[in-house]
Amino acid sequence: xxxxAIVDDEKGIxxxxxxxxxxxxxxxxxxxxxxxxxxxxxxxxxxxxxxDMRMPEMSGEEMAKVLKKHKETRDIPIILFSAHETLxxxxxxxxxxxxxxxxxxxxxxxxLIKDITRQ
Numbered sequence: 495x496x497x498x499a500i501v502d503d504e505k506g507i508x509x510x511x512x513x514x515x516x517x518x519x520x521x522x523x524x525x526x527x528x529x530x531x532x533x534x535x536x537x538x539x540x541x542x543x544x545x546d547m548r549m550p551e552m553s554g555e556e557m558a559k560v561l562k563k564h565k566e567t568r569d570i571p572i573i574l575f576s577a578h579e580t581l582x583x584x585x586x587x588x589x590x591x592x593x594x595x596x597x598x599x600x601x602x603x604x605x606l607i608k609d610i611t612r613q
Contacts, residue, residue, distance in 0.1 A: 495519045496611060497539070501531045501557065502546035502575075511544065514600050520607075528552040536566055542611060544594075544603075547576035547584060558588035571610045573603075 498520050500511050505526065512522040523540060525531035528551050535543065543561070547554035554574055561567040574585045575594035585593045592606040 495521075496541040496607070497521045497523065498542045498544060498607075499523045499525065499531060499535050499540045500544045501525045501528055501549070501554070502544075503527075503549040503551075504546070507546070511603075514603070518604060518607075528554075528557045532557065532560060535561070535570070536564065540570060542607065543570055543572045545572055545574055545590075547574055547578055547581065555584050555588055558590060562589050573606055573610070 498515055500508055500522055502508050503526050508524045508526060512524050515522040523534065523538070525534065528549055545554040545557060558572050558574065561570065561572065571591040573592040573594055574581060574590045575596060575598060577596040581593050581595060591610045594603055594606060
């Protein structure tokens with residue numbers, strides 16, 4: 495169905511999201527490094543990006559800004575996720591299409607994906 499990039503520095507979250515997305519029929523691409531993700535997302539067409547806000551290498555906000563600046567990636571929908579209370583403001587500032595608060599529920603993520611991609 496969809497090729498979805500997941501960017502988070504927590505291995506457990508990457509694994510659980512990846513398994514969930516596979517069960518839903520999607521193809522997950524997982525990245526624990528925002529810099530590696532940027533390279534891959536630019537060269538490998540993805541349909542959606544699920545992006546953690548807090549990572550040591552580069553924040554999700556910074557990564558979203560980089561993605562929105564480039565012609566090849568600016569139209570890829572982004573779901574920002576975090577436990578941080580500023581999540582809605584950051585999402586609005588960077589043009590993210592959705593937010594997911596940690597701890598998240600898979601049914602909410604599934605609805606967000608369907609709403610954003612119209613599937």
